[in-house]
Amino acid sequence: MTVILLVGGVGCGKTTLLQRLHGDELSYSKTQTIHTEGKVIDTPGEYLEMPWFKHSLRMASFDAELVVLLASATVSEAKFPPGFTTFFMPPSIGVVTKVDIAEPGQISLAGDYLRLAGALEVFEVSAITGQGIAALEERLL
Numbered sequence: 001m002t003v004i005l006l007v008g009g010v011g012c013g014k015t016t017l018l019q020r021l022h023g024d025e026l027s028y029s030k031t032q033t034i035h036t037e038g039k040v041i042d043t044p045g046e047y048l049e050m051p052w053f054k055h056s057l058r059m060a061s062f063d064a065e066l067v068v069l070l071a072s073a074t075v076s077e078a079k080f081p082p083g084f085t086t087f088f089m090p091p092s093i094g095v096v097t098k099v100d101i102a103e104p105g106q107i108s109l110a111g112d113y114l115r116l117a118g119a120l121e122v123f124e125v126s127a128i129t130g131q132g133i134a135a136l137e138e139r140l141l
């Protein structure tokens with residue numbers, strides 16, 4: 001599997017997706033710092049939301065082959081500015097999370113934000129039901 005960096009707002013589902021990709025039991029645990037588990041580099045949402053932490057995300061991206069931007073379909077505002085992916089060295093893809101609890105319009109809006117941020121491809125997943133996970137895993141092989 002490709003080494004990936006997970007980036008997204010607080011509570012968008014980064015750690016739950018990591019657990020799903022690893023086949024671990026899903027259990028909530030607050031991500032306090034940047035940490036690597038297998039091929040996945042998980043980051044706290046605060047690093048995206050607080051400007052003085054963004055540099056740490058950029059540094060972490062140097063260890064990754066692919067940046068995965070996550071946007072929860074249940075959040076109606078964009079967490080990434082347009083062109084955000086130019087901030088990172090590796091290419092970026094987008095993942096819309098929590099599609100199990102969102103309306104189709106919310107899912108497509110979140111995907112639009114990710115494409116505007118520069119995501120080359122967008123996957124729609126639920127880490128809870130497993131919807132869309134197989135297609136994402138195939139991309140990460």
Ligand SMILES: Nc1nc2c(ncn2[C@@H]2O[C@H](COP(=O)(O)OP(=O)(O)O)[C@@H](O)[C@H]2O)c(=O)[nH]1
Nearest residue numbers: 010011012013014015016097098101126127128
């Ligand atoms: N319904 C639903 N809830 C999810 C999904 N992914 C994560 N969550 C929930 O969202 C909350 C925050 O998830 P977490 O992975 O810790 O977010 P992080 O801050 O981005 O790491 C937890 O209560 C998860 O159970 C999903 O695909 N569907």
Ligand SMILES: [Mg+2]
Nearest residue numbers: 014015030031
């Ligand atoms: Mg987390």
